[in-house]
Amino acid sequence: MTVTFFDWQRATFPPGVAPYNTLSPNLIAVRHELETRHGGTRLGGYSVRPVRNGTDPSSHGFGAAINHRIEPRERLLQAVDWLIANHVRLGIQAIHDYVGCRIWHANRYPGKPMEAWWRPQRPNPANGMGQSWATYLHIETDRLNWSNNVPVHLRDLVNPLPPPVEPKPTVLFDPAKGVWGLYPLNKNKLTIREVTKPVTWDVTARFVNGAVTGLAKTQFTFADFELPKPRVASVLSVDDEIRLEYEFRLVPASGDRR
Numbered sequence: 001m002t003v004t005f006f007d008w009q010r011a012t013f014p015p016g017v018a019p020y021n022t023l024s025p026n027l028i029a030v031r032h033e034l035e036t037r038h039g040g041t042r043l044g045g046y047s048v049r050p051v052r053n054g055t056d057p058s059s060h061g062f063g064a065a066i067n068h069r070i071e072p073r074e075r076l077l078q079a080v081d082w083l084i085a086n087h088v089r090l091g092i093q094a095i096h097d098y099v100g101c102r103i104w105h106a107n108r109y110p111g112k113p114m115e116a117w118w119r120p121q122r123p124n125p126a127n128g129m130g131q132s133w134a135t136y137l138h139i140e141t142d143r144l145n146w147s148n149n150v151p152v153h154l155r156d157l158v159n160p161l162p163p164p165v166e167p168k169p170t171v172l173f174d175p176a177k178g179v180w181g182l183y184p185l186n187k188n189k190l191t192i193r194e195v196t197k198p199v200t201w202d203v204t205a206r207f208v209n210g211a212v213t214g215l216a217k218t219q220f221t222f223a224d225f226e227l228p229k230p231r232v233a234s235v236l237s238v239d240d241e242i243r244l245e246y247e248f249r250l251v252p253a254s255g256d257r258r
Ligand SMILES: [Zn+2]
Pocket: 060, 065, 066, 067, 137, 138, 139
């Protein structure tokens, strides 16, 4: 299965004419999934105008493109990987990576793997190519997929990358320092003296002013982690059950979402 690239800029029909006088239902569905998995900020959808710094009609004038800002760069690249790996099911024919100064086209080099279908661009402050401020992607759909309104999660993605997850606290006992610590190392795993077992965190959380605050609790026994029970002269017995509580406050790393 491949996506057939459609050159919107050289379409034989004008922009802004039905049915291409609204944002593509396919891109609405893709954008929803993109935001769910990778966050980011909407920058633009349907808009009849020439391309930046040019005279050809923009693909935005056919509702065939969205611009989406994703920061930091690492997160944007994860989104790019997801878009490319699933571009057939997503109906994506082009990705403009401005900071990366490159454009990906579906099936550009049929002999090469799809991750290599990029072409370097000339840096240009007028259109954002190669500019550090242009931390967004231009994402374009093809003509055949333009009107696909099936929600993305029902499309049976070929190679879905796992969605980004909030780091869950991991409790680690560092024998060198003799301390317990909380580290987002292994999701839902508790590591004590190099014995790792899954543990269940009982989490209560609430949203306040854009931040998530809450309390995570778990409990386990010394035997669960093959720990010797502490023997302390002044203590006659130690409860076999260890309880841990972790208070957390998560704040979004960057800007607003719309
Ligand atoms: Zn664009």
